[in-house]
Amino acid sequence: MSAPSTLAARSGRCTLVGAGPGDPELLTLKALKALQAATVVLVDDLVSEAIVALAPPGARIVHVGKRGGCKSTPQALIEQLMLDAVRAGEQVVRLKGGDPFIFGRGGEEVEHLRAAGVAVEVVSGITAAMAGMALLGAPLTHRAHAQGVVFITGHSQPGGTATDWRLLAATARDLRLTLVIYMGMAGSAHIQQELLHGLPGDTPVAVVQHVSLPHQRHAVTTLDQLHATIARAGLGSPSVIVVGDVVRGVQALPN
Template structure:
């Protein structure tokens, strides 16, 4: 089913056709009357309530079956009959005339859907399942009904009355948004809940009369986690909703970015071993430019900004240029990806320590203490290591790490497309090539990695290493050549 475009239609004094005269049509007519539409009915008979409205001249009624010419000049049509042929005829005729049509309880025939609505005065919240699961929308509406009290209507009406004054006082959108955020986080909503509208109006007037200071820019380093938006912290979500500018890494998932303010300026500043990369100096310059312009900047990083994220370098730069900053930690890939693969990084029987290692390039690999990494009873988590797996395998083997040491490669950890590939150290690079492992992928090496085969809980079961080329059965497999 196609994604629907949400909108609120102004139907005041505009003609709308309703085909049908039963109980369902009666409910649709009530909603349309509240919107001020000029309603015309086509139906052989009407319910008593609809008949009374027709007799009083509050809606038009054409007795009889559906006539396609009745669609001429209407803005939209609702088919609310229990006859499938009639409903299809309405939908077909509306489509030919490019008139939006809703066929009650038939999403396939509808070109628009009527959502479940929570209304508090002029404030309306519409919930839609795209017509596919209306009971889910209704269930959510009931939950919203319990959360939103009537003061929300009063709040909406107050701010609507003062809209011109607010826009005149704060013509710049960013300053206006910050004014609203401070206002709504203060006592104004409470005063309206307590039925004190005069005090609420005075508070708003005082806020509009207060001197306006130039906003101070700031930068927040936010860890986005490995991809699952549910792993973003509450502080991270708050920062994304307050940001004017978001400088995000290439590996930050679309699902996380969708949680940010829609009108924030988004700039990808990712680094990649292949293809386009943004130099760290350019990232520094962007942070400085936007913060000095008074904007709130979120530097959004995959995982945690202080674990192989160059967050320390960025704070040093901001401090040197007297820019206010804040850090919101994220769940680093080693913790999250291992957990989503069913791998405990520490285990009383297998590993009493964890080492986080970057294998981003040959320079970083050459500086590692391979003898220490080859010791037993520990877990190794290699970040950004897809290109260096052959080196990792060779160096650990040379330092005496057993060939039977289990590994797990976690590709797209925590995301819908997560894959886990398991095996043993002596076939690490071969297995990665066979399964065409690509970035982002995390390598977990150590006895705990062997638990992935039995403790996995997220996504498909782990994939195994391919049969050895000298295995009797391998000759029948295409990849064994």
């Protein structure tokens, strides 16, 4: 009997890896180890090229980007590609911007693979809001200013329940919470208008674009000037919007 082929003898596996906000130095050691062992890497659109370059030279790189308002790879196709590669004996890394479980559809992918009988390991990554505020010298929580933090998407699922921004604003005011809004740039005017029903107009706000990358930019403003500031500064996606008194701690850095 002939010996099994190398591919057939190898056991496939899948790891969801958080690539962090973009700076390769913000990768965890575990993330780097998983990436360097990969034979197939399915890469999100927001993962920096410097991080993709850390994959082994022989690894197959598959770009499966998803960006709001742009042509995107269907989620079902991404999940099928992952499953097919694992079944072929590949060491699959699903490389996702930030953290896989913070607006990264990581939960959906884990559910799909587990339902097919495939075990999945998840390696956490630094999410953009954490890195962005840290790079500006300010926290997301502070004993004197914010007792907690809420991460929320500004882009609702089509056909899903719309976010009650007014209720969220009142809750943030009453419980002293920092609001972190991902994917909120396109809807910033509406978000501003709704949040003003529960938060004062002078509530500090920071907008951070391209977090941790060499071309990172930011603006510090107030809630009543949020949309105007975004337009005036020419800020766009990908950005995070941070609303709350913790923003007062942002150092006076150039945009």
